[in-house]
Amino acid sequence: MNKLKSPNKFRFNPETLRYEDVGKSIRRTVRRIIVFLVSSFVIAIVYYIVYSLFFDTYSEYSIKRENKILAEHLTEINEQYKKLHEVILDISKRDTNIYSVIFETKPLDDIFVTEEQSSTKYEFLHTKTIKELALLAKDKTETLTDKLRVQSENVNNFKNLLSLKQVEIEYIPAIVPIKNLHINAVGASIGDKINPIHKSLHGHKGIDFAVPVGSEVIATASGTVKDIITRKFSTGTEIIIDHGNDYETRYLYLNEALVKKGAQVSRGDVIGKVGNIGVTVPHLHYELRIGGKIADPLNYFFMELSPKDAILFAKTSQSKGQSLD
Numbered sequence: 001m002n003k004l005k006s007p008n009k010f011r012f013n014p015e016t017l018r019y020e021d022v023g024k025s026i027r028r029t030v031r032r033i034i035v036f037l038v039s040s041f042v043i044a045i046v047y048y049i050v051y052s053l054f055f056d057t058y059s060e061y062s063i064k065r066e067n068k069i070l071a072e073h074l075t076e077i078n079e080q081y082k083k084l085h086e087v088i089l090d091i092s093k094r095d096t097n098i099y100s101v102i103f104e105t106k107p108l109d110d111i112f113v114t115e116e117q118s119s120t121k122y123e124f125l126h127t128k129t130i131k132e133l134a135l136l137a138k139d140k141t142e143t144l145t146d147k148l149r150v151q152s153e154n155v156n157n158f159k160n161l162l163s164l165k166q167v168e169i170e171y172i173p174a175i176v177p178i179k180n181l182h183i184n185a186v187g188a189s190i191g192d193k194i195n196p197i198h199k200s201l202h203g204h205k206g207i208d209f210a211v212p213v214g215s216e217v218i219a220t221a222s223g224t225v226k227d228i229i230t231r232k233f234s235t236g237t238e239i240i241i242d243h244g245n246d247y248e249t250r251y252l253y254l255n256e257a258l259v260k261k262g263a264q265v266s267r268g269d270v271i272g273k274v275g276n277i278g279v280t281v282p283h284l285h286y287e288l289r290i291g292g293k294i295a296d297p298l299n300y301f302f303m304e305l306s307p308k309d310a311i312l313f314a315k316t317s318q319s320k321g322q323s324l325d
Helices: 022-054 058-103 115-127 130-164 307-318
Strands: 010-013 018-021 191-194 201-204 207-209 216-218 223-231 236-244 247-257 270-274 284-290 293-295
Touching (some): 058 130, 223 247, 236 270
Antiparallel strands (some): 191 201, 207 284, 223 236, 247 284, 284 293
């Protein structure tokens, strides 16, 4: 005999007041659950996308905050680097000038490079992240600080050597022979210059200072007045001072000498006054000789002129193609 199929099970639904097929109800429920899960998943994805477009995640917020801190740190380090670099430049220029004049030798090799020399080394920086730039700047600052420490040690060593040579330094011509000299008064320095009278080239042996008649002339170092020569229609009164150690200075075109031959003078003492000889405009012609050879006085004004002013003095005097005598 054929078995009868079991009849479907029904359950009364009090809400619909109907008997419903239990099997169909289960399938409907499963289907609803699946639809609910899929819909929730789709909504969650859409929500995440929208949130990501308008709001930062915690990780993104942390990265942005870190980048901001690193950028501020990089700016601070760059400022420190700039200040340190300026200090080292100034120290090195003074170091070079003083060593060459006082000790007649070259200083230690410069431990810095100029901006022109170093600029091409950093073309790759545009490929670096902010964090990498900050670390690089930190390393450069630390390196520069070490270099500054070395320069400071050099300065201290120089001070010790300076104290030993203090007496000798007093006899090295190292100041401008006119007090409160204005840069516009600086004339031609040594070299071939045009003679103002003959309009031909001649070897100019000193540096000219165009100053008013009666301007006080001072000794550029301590020493002994070696000679006083007067040529009324040529170079006026000339004072020659022997500073020892082969240093000798000469002061020409004066109208009078306020010292006598054989007198001892100190650096800064007034020794004469500028005159008006009548050949050219009133001026002082100042010469420096070392071992009987002509030396450029511009290299020996380090006690009064900063490196910047010394460069300005040099440019001004070198640009004058005609001497005043």
